[in-house]
Amino acid sequence: MSKLTAVFAACAILCGQAWAAEPAPAGTVKSAKGSVSIERDGQRLPLAAGDRVLAKDRVLTGADGAVGITLRDNTLLSAGPNSTLTLEKFAFDSTTHAGTIDATLKRGTLSVVSGKIAKSSPDAVVFRTPSTTLGVRGTEFVIEAADRGDR
Amino acid sequence: MLRLLAAAAVGGLVACQSVPPSPQDRVVLLPDPDGKVGRVVVKAAGEERTLDAPYAAAEIVPGGRIKAVTEDATVVAQRYAAALAARPPRPVAYTVYFVSGRDTLTPESQPVVAEIKAELARRPVPEITVIGHTDRVGKLEANDALSLKRAEAMRALLVGEGLSAASIEAAGRGERESLVSTADEVDEPRNRRVEIGIR
Numbered sequence: 001m002s003k004l005t006a007v008f009a010a011c012a013i014l015c016g017q018a019w020a021a022e023p024a025p026a027g028t029v030k031s032a033k034g035s036v037s038i039e040r041d042g043q044r045l046p047l048a049a050g051d052r053v054l055a056k057d058r059v060l061t062g063a064d065g066a067v068g069i070t071l072r073d074n075t076l077l078s079a080g081p082n083s084t085l086t087l088e089k090f091a092f093d094s095t096t097h098a099g100t101i102d103a104t105l106k107r108g109t110l111s112v113v114s115g116k117i118a119k120s121s122p123d124a125v126v127f128r129t130p131s132t133t134l135g136v137r138g139t140e141f142v143i144e145a146a147d148r149g150d151r
Numbered sequence: 152m153l154r155l156l157a158a159a160a161v162g163g164l165v166a167c168q169s170v171p172p173s174p175q176d177r178v179v180l181l182p183d184p185d186g187k188v189g190r191v192v193v194k195a196a197g198e199e200r201t202l203d204a205p206y207a208a209a210e211i212v213p214g215g216r217i218k219a220v221t222e223d224a225t226v227v228a229q230r231y232a233a234a235l236a237a238r239p240p241r242p243v244a245y246t247v248y249f250v251s252g253r254d255t256l257t258p259e260s261q262p263v264v265a266e267i268k269a270e271l272a273r274r275p276v277p278e279i280t281v282i283g284h285t286d287r288v289g290k291l292e293a294n295d296a297l298s299l300k301r302a303e304a305m306r307a308l309l310v311g312e313g314l315s316a317a318s319i320e321a322a323g324r325g326e327r328e329s330l331v332s333t334a335d336e337v338d339e340p341r342n343r344r345v346e347i348g349i350r
Contacts, residue, residue, distance in 0.1 A: 028276060028278055029276070030239035030240070030274075030275065030276045031237055031239065031275065031276075033237065049275055049276050050276050066233045066234070066236065066237040067237060068237040068238055068239040069239065070239045070242070070278070070350050074242045074350055076238055076239045076241070078234050078235070078236075078237035078238045078239065079234055079237065080231065080232075080233030080234035080237070081233055083234075094280075109230075109231050109233065109234040110234060111181075111231060111234040111235050111237075111238055113183075113238070113241070114189070115242075118189070129176040129178075129211075130176065131176045131195050131196070131211045131212075131213060131215060132176055132178070132193060132194065132195045132209075132211050133193075133194045133195070134178060134191050134192065134193055134194075135191065135192035135194070136189070136190075136191055137189045137190040137191070137192075138189035138190075139180060139181075139183075139188050139189025139190060139191060140180075140181040140182070140183055140188075140189075141178055141179060141180050141181055141191055141202075142178070142179050142181060142227065142231045142234060142235070143176070143177070143178050144176060144177040144178075144230075144231070145176050146174030146175055146176055147174065148174055
């Protein structure tokens, strides 16, 4: 069990919640190479393949880091080194395919293959950099956000 | 003294011109494996541009000016190599079929099961959704139960192959989502199916 999953499991037990009662995650880490970590609820933890990603999580990669994440609507996200990605909003109804994605790349590089939400709702998928807002209508693309000196 | 000041002023001007360029953000539209693209609408400081061709790109400088360019495929592959190499595998879908009124697979579905096993072996972190369906023979409630039973039969098969039950989501849609539209009570083998999604 990865460190992140162990911390999560401990919290679930201590909080007296049934494991099945936790909110549906936004996605799952499919690969993590080098330095990859997550900031959630003020805590910073390492991120590994198999870990869950939740809405509001901030994913950070170091100089040697790269990470691949698949969201529940089949959106594929992957970041290169020195990247900071915040998944501000994620919602997905697996029956209707309605949902929302709103994510910000503060710095670094990100590859996106859009999934079911972009197909069903053209205005529901937004990616941002410090200078730009991107409305995504069902496509693959890469984004680069220049390093402005703050992580 | 004046010559010294003049030299310093010129030196100062030269130094200003070697300041590094302002940070630029970029976006590049990529073709899918069939060569098709969708669209990305780029908005920055009051300006808006649509990218809708393979390798159409936008560069954005602070202040928001958007410069539309077409990128070279090789340059893009190199510049974004790390992010592209970390791409998760694309999701795939399979359909298996069931004997009428039962949660047993048809013989023709066995090769599909073999393909599913092979695909799962290629994925370090597979997540699977298994959705059962029925045709319109029988009552709605009975078909809800049967479709879920079929999905659970598939899940049991996959767990038998070594997958964790936690990585498999099973659901039944009853007779609601016919692949082939029929009247009520019509026997239709193509609707007696389980759809398996792997991501």
